[in-house]
Amino acid sequence: MTEKLPLPKKVTVCEVAPRDGFQAISTWIPTDEKIKIIRRLAQTGISSLEIASxxxxxxxxxxKDADKVVSTVIESLGGIDIRALVPNLKGAERAVDAGVMKLKTMLSATDSHSLSNANATSKDAQQKLTPIFDFAAKKNVTVMGSISVAFGCPFEGKVPVERLIEIISRYDAMGVKEISLADTTGMAHPKQVYESLAILQKEFPEMVYSMHFHNTRGMALANTLAALQRGVTRYDSAISGLGGCPYAPGASGNVATEDVVHMLEEMNIKTGINERNLLDASREISEMLQIKGDSYLLVAGPTSTLHEEKITKQKKVEQ
Known part of the structure; x- marks a missing residue:
């Protein structure tokens, strides 16, 4: 295996619940409630937010209310890097009109998933993204390229890294500087993540990678560590482990933001997020949405809290 890089001292965690999390909930979430949740998330110290699709x-x-939600809250989110997912030129125009200055494209690594999601092969779907880039250039808007099912596809199985190289080569020609690698169905494992990133970083040394791990099979945190060992500093996650892909059978939620932040902080890797505030927000939002929530911290609490509780109990005994 390639020699490990030093672990980063600081990373950026992008909260994707308002997009990836909300879209997986079939019950309608009222617009005012979405706005309230986004404002609550902003209070946790997050520095990046995927706000809508x-x-x-x-x-x-x-x-369907993305325009109103974004235009209502965006001015109050100063200091937070805001991005939105867009499938085509119309979506890009709507996002920019609402105030978004960073767009994220939609693209599948495999033809089977792409045909299910975009009714086109992966290569054809990528070419159809060209108008987004042309529009963004005129508006001075940043576009990051995404690759769904980047490590494994429910229809085709393991995705070879050569396929990712083909797609990233086309993105690179379009002027993309940041790539989101999404383990949409939680099929990736740490060795695969580490080795794939090593190859991609050698092939495209100037490209920035953002990792989007789902915890379908319980390997999201291990995969995060593998990416950290390759020096990656950008990660997506969702409060309470919300999320899932409507076009990927068996896909479950994203890795929980509170679990990622807790692991990073325990490793002395800074996120800028207030861990306790985040955990409170996770509980509040889970109650608001009437969902159980899916994170280790919601069940066990932070390691530091257990230590403090033990000290408090000991002091009471001594008194």
Missing amino acids: FVHPRAIPQM
Whole structure:
């Protein structure tokens, strides 16, 4: 295996619950409630937020109020890097009109997933993204490229790294500087993540990578560590482990933000996020959405809290 890089001292955690989390909830979330949740998340110290998906309402009904939600809250989110997922030029125009200055494209690594998601092969779907880049250039808007099912596809199995190289080569030609590698169905394992990143970093040394891990098979935190060992500093996660892909059978939620932050902080890798505030927000949002929530911290609490509770109990005994 390639020699490990020094672990980063600081990383950026992007909260994706308002997009990836909300779209996986079939019950309608009122617009005011979405706005309240986004404002609550902003209080935790997050520095990056994927705020919405500007797709056609028939595709994802939960996102039909994206324009109103974003335009209402965006001015109050100063200092937070805001991005939105867009499938086409129309979505890009809506996002920019609402105030978003960073767009994220939609693209599948495999043809099978792409045909299910975008009704086109992966290569054809990528070429259809060209108008987004042309529009963004005129508006001075940043576009990051995403690759769904980047490590494993429920229809085709393991995705070879050569396929990722083909896709990133085309993104690179379009001027993309940041790539989101999404383990949409939680099929990746740490060795695969580490070795794939080593190859991609050698092939595209100037490209920045952002990791989007789902915890379907319980390997998201291990995969995060593998990416950290390759020096990656950008990670997506969702409060309470919300999320899932409507076009990927068996896909469950994202790795929970509170679990990622807790692991990083225990490793002395700074996130800028207030861990206790985040955990409180996770509980509040889970109650608001009437969901159980799926994170280790919601069950066990932070390691530091257990230590403090033990000291408090000991002092009471001594008194």
